Amino acid sequence: MKNQSFPRHARIDGYAGLGDYAAIGDGRSVALIAPDGAIDWWCAPNMDSPPLFDRILDAKAGGYFQIEPEGDYCVHRKYRDNSNVLETCYETASGKVRFTESLNSNHAGRLPWCELARRVEGLEGEVKLKMTFMPGSAACTRSPWLADSRIGKVIHIGDLMAMLHTTEDIDFTRSDDDVIEASFTVHARSRSMIALLVSDKEPLAVPPIEKIDERIEISHQMWEMWTQDLSYDGLFPEHVKRSALALKFLLYSPTGALAAAPTTSLPEGIGGEKNYDYRYAWIRDACLIIRAFAFIGALEECKAAFSWLTHTIVRHQGKLRACYTLDGEVVPDETYLPLEGYKGSKPVRIGNNAQSQQQLSMFGDMLDTALLFVHAGHVLDLTTSRLLARLANECADSWRQDDSGIWELPEREHYTHSKMACWITLDIAEKLAKDGHIETTWVERWSREKDRIRDWIESHCWSEKKQAYSFYAGTDRLDASLGLVWYYGMKVDPQRMISTYEMLVEELGHGTPMLYRYSDVEHEESTFVACAFWLVEAWARLGEQEKATAYMDQILECLCDKGNVETFNEMFDVRTGEWRGNVPQGLSHLSLICAADALSRNREKGDTPWHR
Numbered sequence: 001m002k003n004q005s006f007p008r009h010a011r012i013d014g015y016a017g018l019g020d021y022a023a024i025g026d027g028r029s030v031a032l033i034a035p036d037g038a039i040d041w042w043c044a045p046n047m048d049s050p051p052l053f054d055r056i057l058d059a060k061a062g063g064y065f066q067i068e069p070e071g072d073y074c075v076h077r078k079y080r081d082n083s084n085v086l087e088t089c090y091e092t093a094s095g096k097v098r099f100t101e102s103l104n105s106n107h108a109g110r111l112p113w114c115e116l117a118r119r120v121e122g123l124e125g126e127v128k129l130k131m132t133f134m135p136g137s138a139a140c141t142r143s144p145w146l147a148d149s150r151i152g153k154v155i156h157i158g159d160l161m162a163m164l165h166t167t168e169d170i171d172f173t174r175s176d177d178d179v180i181e182a183s184f185t186v187h188a189r190s191r192s193m194i195a196l197l198v199s200d201k202e203p204l205a206v207p208p209i210e211k212i213d214e215r216i217e218i219s220h221q222m223w224e225m226w227t228q229d230l231s232y233d234g235l236f237p238e239h240v241k242r243s244a245l246a247l248k249f250l251l252y253s254p255t256g257a258l259a260a261a262p263t264t265s266l267p268e269g270i271g272g273e274k275n276y277d278y279r280y281a282w283i284r285d286a287c288l289i290i291r292a293f294a295f296i297g298a299l300e301e302c303k304a305a306f307s308w309l310t311h312t313i314v315r316h317q318g319k320l321r322a323c324y325t326l327d328g329e330v331v332p333d334e335t336y337l338p339l340e341g342y343k344g345s346k347p348v349r350i351g352n353n354a355q356s357q358q359q360l361s362m363f364g365d366m367l368d369t370a371l372l373f374v375h376a377g378h379v380l381d382l383t384t385s386r387l388l389a390r391l392a393n394e395c396a397d398s399w400r401q402d403d404s405g406i407w408e409l410p411e412r413e414h415y416t417h418s419k420m421a422c423w424i425t426l427d428i429a430e431k432l433a434k435d436g437h438i439e440t441t442w443v444e445r446w447s448r449e450k451d452r453i454r455d456w457i458e459s460h461c462w463s464e465k466k467q468a469y470s471f472y473a474g475t476d477r478l479d480a481s482l483g484l485v486w487y488y489g490m491k492v493d494p495q496r497m498i499s500t501y502e503m504l505v506e507e508l509g510h511g512t513p514m515l516y517r518y519s520d521v522e523h524e525e526s527t528f529v530a531c532a533f534w535l536v537e538a539w540a541r542l543g544e545q546e547k548a549t550a551y552m553d554q555i556l557e558c559l560c561d562k563g564n565v566e567t568f569n570e571m572f573d574v575r576t577g578e579w580r581g582n583v584p585q586g587l588s589h590l591s592l593i594c595a596a597d598a599l600s601r602n603r604e605k606g607d608t609p610w611h612r
Helices: 209-228 236-251 284-297 299-315 360-375 382-398 416-434 445-461 480-492 495-510 529-541 543-560 586-600
Strands: 004-007 024-027 030-033 038-043 051-054 063-068 074-079 087-090 095-103 114-134 147-149 152-157 158-167 171-175 180-187 191-200 334-337 348-349 571-573 578-580
Touching: 024 095, 024 236, 030 095, 095 180, 095 209, 095 495, 114 209, 158 180, 191 209, 209 236, 209 586, 236 284, 236 586, 284 299, 284 586, 299 360, 299 382, 360 382, 360 416, 382 416, 382 529, 416 480, 445 480, 480 495, 480 529, 495 529, 529 543, 529 586, 543 586
Parallel strands: none
Antiparallel strands: 004 074, 024 030, 030 038, 038 051, 038 063, 063 114, 074 087, 087 095, 095 114, 114 180, 114 191, 147 152, 152 158, 158 191, 171 180, 334 348, 571 578
């Protein structure tokens, strides 16, 4: 994988760049590591737990865990091939050292405790390093304290119990309730280990340090085996594998839920208020991630996530919510934390108010995922089959309503994307019924209702001025999410849809290959990474292969030559070259995979809606 290179990492007001972070994970939690060796974000033991380290949201008061060479240095880092194990090399005037970092797992999967392993190897000369461990207070709700045990000092942080477990060469110079500091020196061919062990309301296991070191390699082997077992053989294979590994971070293995991202409140625009908690499972995001997993042959992940979705919806009496907690419960309403926010971007939120919104496109997300599942050769159970028919009927009854749309806006409108998604919902329902996967009772009703939706869209959502489908009925503003509903255009009016996509590039691209989400939003936020990849897929599915290929090349050149190890955020600021939003972002990575898949397939028009 490509190197990420830096001189000695300079923070601005204590903050690293949002695009400079690399992630490590274990199927339950994700840690973010800055180029200066600081872990600035880690919620333990789970992605949605209170953060153990949160300096990314408050440079002055937040917790972090840093190992850094003394003096000036240059940084080169990369993921191991086919792996989420991170390697970072620091070059100083006196020598060279390599960090190998992993949230460890074992041959049987994730461990029953959290094991964050940091191996430090001397490569050349001599390098002096310092370590700082400062646990966070979770927004002033817990006060860490140290206690002695027979085998070393234990750190209590609320319900968490933690221990720094190290090789003997680590010289601890300070240990108190506020901070633990250490120093050590590595030489050519030396090897040191610093591991952070964490448990939550449970006894703390303290394995031999040699076993923790070994598990870095076991974890690498497990990542490597998973990646090599994927069946993708199309274009852009290295980018696809890296995005697949990023998506794997988001699968919460205790339940099968798929988080939108493992972070909260990283801003879409510096100083703005669009800072949201994404540590929940959105129906839309989960279904699209399942789709990407299906394209690369990750069957186990598809099955686990789809089963979790259907079970969760059934458990909530079939009521669709925009998002659920990773345990399948109702997401709490937003509350604000007394933190500075990344570079002063407030508020810092916990919870998400989108959970109670009406979003009509969710019907299509669920039925599309079911279609994908059966076309891959699998079988729906009766409970899921009945749920899907019920959702199709609910869509047929409610498509005339306004909603908050895919962008979860406070203004309810008749969003064009939502209406097209309803049309696709009923089209898929017809196909599932005719193929014997769901009950056929309502097929004729769905067909007639689908025609009504089409007629309404064509009458109310076409802008003669822009020669494009509009953002919502009665406006000339545009919406990049229409890249997701190319199938509607392919079946109803391909030329109108192609014209729409050309206008999206002109109005929402601002002369770059990246797209803003909708008209006039460039004053509040950065370009939305997924939107550009959605347009690549749409053009490819509509037969515009040459245009789609050229656009894909431009996007990758824009995003992947910026020093990022391809751990994509939600947004990219084309004006500054900086990344914005939560990270790693599922929509950004899944859309790359779907675009690459579309470019790699040579399918006839008129195939199934998602070209299986």
